[in-house]
Amino acid sequence: xxxxxxxxxxxxxxxxxxxxxxxxxxxxxxxxxxxxxxxxxxxxxxxxxxxxxxxxxxxxxxxxxxxxxxxxxxxxxxxxxxxxxxxxxxxxxxxxxxxxxxxxxxxxxxxxxxxxxxxxxxxxxxxxxxxxxxxxxxxxxxxxxxxxxxxxxxxxxxxxxxxxxxxxxxxxxxxxxxxxxxxxxxxxxxxxxxxxxxxxxxxxxxxxxxxxxxxxxxxxxxxxxxxxxxxxxxxxxxxxxxxxxxxxxxxxxxxxxxxxxxxxxxxxxxxxxxxxxxxxxxxxxxxxxxxxxxxxxxxxxxxxxxxxxxxxxxxxxxxxxxxxxxxxxxxxxxxxxxxxxxxxxxxxxxxxxxxxxxxxxxxxxxxxxxxxxxxxxxxxxxxxxxxxxxxxxxxxxxxxxxxxxxxxxxxxxxxxxxxxxxxxxxxxxxxxxxxxxxxxxxxxxxxxxxxxx
Numbered sequence: 170x171x172x173x174x175x176x177x178x179x180x181x182x183x184x185x186x187x188x189x190x191x192x193x194x195x196x197x198x199x200x201x202x203x204x205x206x207x208x209x210x211x212x213x214x215x216x217x218x219x220x221x222x223x224x225x226x227x228x229x230x231x232x233x234x235x236x237x238x239x240x241x242x243x244x245x246x247x248x249x250x251x252x253x254x255x256x257x258x259x260x261x262x263x264x265x266x267x268x269x270x271x272x273x274x275x276x277x278x279x280x281x282x283x284x285x286x287x288x289x290x291x292x293x294x295x296x297x298x299x300x301x302x303x304x305x306x307x308x309x310x311x312x313x314x315x316x317x318x319x320x321x322x323x324x325x326x327x328x329x330x331x332x333x334x335x336x337x338x339x340x341x342x343x344x345x346x347x348x349x350x351x352x353x354x355x356x357x358x359x360x361x362x363x364x365x366x367x368x369x370x371x372x373x374x375x376x377x378x379x380x381x382x383x384x385x386x387x388x389x390x391x392x393x394x395x396x397x398x399x400x401x402x403x404x405x406x407x408x409x410x411x412x413x414x415x416x417x418x419x420x421x422x423x424x425x426x427x428x429x430x431x432x433x434x435x436x437x438x439x440x441x442x443x444x445x446x447x448x449x450x451x452x453x454x455x456x457x458x459x460x461x462x463x464x465x466x467x468x469x470x471x472x473x474x475x476x477x478x479x480x481x482x483x484x485x486x487x488x489x490x491x492x493x494x495x496x497x498x499x500x501x502x503x504x505x506x507x508x509x510x511x512x513x514x515x516x517x518x519x520x521x522x523x524x525x526x527x528x529x530x531x532x533x534x535x536x537x538x539x540x541x542x543x544x545x546x547x548x549x550x551x552x553x554x555x556x557x558x559x560x561x562x563x564x565x566x567x568x569x570x571x572x573x574x575x576x577x578x579x580x581x582x583x584x585x586x587x588x589x590x591x592x593x594x595x596x597x598x599x600x601x602x603x604x605x606x607x608x609x610x611x612x613x614x615x616x617x618x619x620x621x622x
Contacts, residue, residue: 214239215313219305219565220410220548222318225360230323234368238321241396242302244376245404248397248475249299257292257539261474264486265442265466266291267456270537276445276455279538287458287523289531289542290413294467296544297411298404304565306548311563317549319359319407326350332364342366346373346399349406351511361403373399376472380479387484390473391435398472405464406511411547411554414522419463421515431512435473438466443487459515461523527555528607532580543581545607567591567602578608 211227221242226235256262257269257278269277269288278288308314325332333344346367350360367373376395379385385393405416420429423440432441441463445455460466476482525531528545535541547554558576563569574586589596589603596603598610 218242218302219313220301220303220318221305222315222320222358224320226321226323226363230321230363234323234363237368237396238363240375241400245397245400246299246303248376248471249295249401249404251471251475252478253295253299253474255539256295256474257288258537259474260477260482260484260486261470262486264439264473265470266460267442267446267454269456269539272446272455273451273453274538276451276453278456279534279540280455283520283523284456284458285540286525287461287520289525289529289540290523291461292542293526293529293544294405294412294416294461295470297547298401298467300546301410301548302404304546304548307563307565309557309560309562311568316358317409319361319409320357322360322362325362325364326355326360329354329362332362332366334365335369342370346370347403349403349511351408359407359409361400361407367396367399376475380476384480385476387477387482387488390469390476393472393476395472398468401471402464402468405467409550411528411549411551413524413526413551414462414519415511416462416464416467417511417513418465419459419515419518420512421459421463429514432463433465435469438463438469439486442466458520458523459518462513462518526551527558528577530578530580543578543608545576545578562605564589564603564605566604569596569600569602571603571606575606581609583608583610 211223214223226238230238257266262268263271267278269279272278272280274280277284279285305313306317308317329348329350331345331348333342336342344366345364347361347363350362352358373394373396376397379393379395404410405412408415419432419441421432421441421444422428423430423437423444426437430437432438438460442457442460444457445451447454473486477484526547528547530543530545531540532543533541549557554576559573561570561572562576564571569589569591572586572588572590574584574588578584583598583606587598587606587608589598589600589606591600591602598606
């Protein structure tokens with residue numbers, strides 16, 4: 170009899186462990202790496218990522234969730250700055266924005282003033298997102314203020330109700346993994362809300378763990394969903410990061426697709442960028458200016474660039490151009506996996522917004538006609554920066570005051586009128602306390618008295 174009950178108990182344990190309603194139970198979130206900063210160590214996190222307000226996430230998220238946000242933000246910054254160089258000539262750029270020299274010059278990025286301005290705005294957006302989360306910007310009193318940060322949250326903004334709390338009856342998640350709330354909807358300011366799906370869906374992985382695994386082909390790109398891809402998508406919605414115009418989720422028209430489809434997913438982003446390539450209406454091919462307003466084009470650009478270099482892909486970025494859209498992006502789960510931060514129909518986009526930002530300095534062009542641009546860091550809503558650039562500001566690394574001329578460079582060089590004052594006294598700009606000025610100091614003279622040339 171004892172043996173019977175032992176067998177019965179073992180049978181019950183086995184059935185509970187392996188025969189439960191798996192389709193209705195979310196997969197466990199991926200644990201944060203062992204080296205992650207624990208939830209209680211919030212001060213080092215605040216110091217490391219000064220553009221992010223962490224306090225809401227600290228109080229609302231579980232320890233695992235908080236650690237995932239810290240680690241995925243750290244890696245997202247690596248991804249947005251990884252091997253960029255002249256990224257406008259990279260396969261990733263070609264896939265989601267189109268290389269200029271592959272187009273008819275009349276319809277390329279430098280074919281006219283409007284398209285060149287859009288090109289420079291895209292470059293500005295790429296530069297700002299790679300810096301803001303880490304650098305941030307102090308307010309006029311010299312404090313790291315919530316008004317100059319975007320908040321991370323694990324609880325929804327009141328009256329929003331966009332997040333699914335659990336999978337549906339079929340065991341599938343619906344709705345966004347995250348979304349961005351603008352100040353008009355959230356009195357506390359800009360915020361990124363991370364839904365339960367972000368942590369519990371089970372398919373998102375850290376991007377470095379994806380590349381540590383089995384090597385994938387370029388045609389697999391649409392299935393490579395990383396935490397960092399989702400984070401970057403939301404960062405692109407935050408105008409606080411220094412973009413001149415609001416980057417949203419564009420609803421555009423692509424041949425062979427229903428009109429007004431939201432441009433989500435690798436293939437739709439690629440096809441939207443290439444909509445004027447290989448068509449009779451644009452002889453020789455041309456760029457699509459509307460991609461500058463679409464958050465997912467940027468998110469996929471950064472992620473593709475990461476995979477391309479880590480797996481040494483031999484691909485120019487156009488590999489799926491002739492493949493069916495339905496074959497690649499027919500899975501609504503993948504399309505809705507990123508988020509929604511507000512949608513805009515392409516016909517409602519105001520192209521007059523994309524004049525060259527004041528922080529972008531153009532000095533000639535290279536042999537391909539690409540503008541040689543110096544892009545200064547903004548660190549706040551662009552409209553605020555336009556006003557604040559006329560005023561002095563506090564160094565991010567001290568209480569020293571930098572004059573208004575320090576906000577913008579003179580080409581590559583620091584503005585000659587830039588002055589730093591520490592404790593009321595003029596200090597050398599080489600003093601580490603004077604960090605935060607735009608541009609570079611002149612190189613020190615070679616040699617010295619008695620030291621030769």
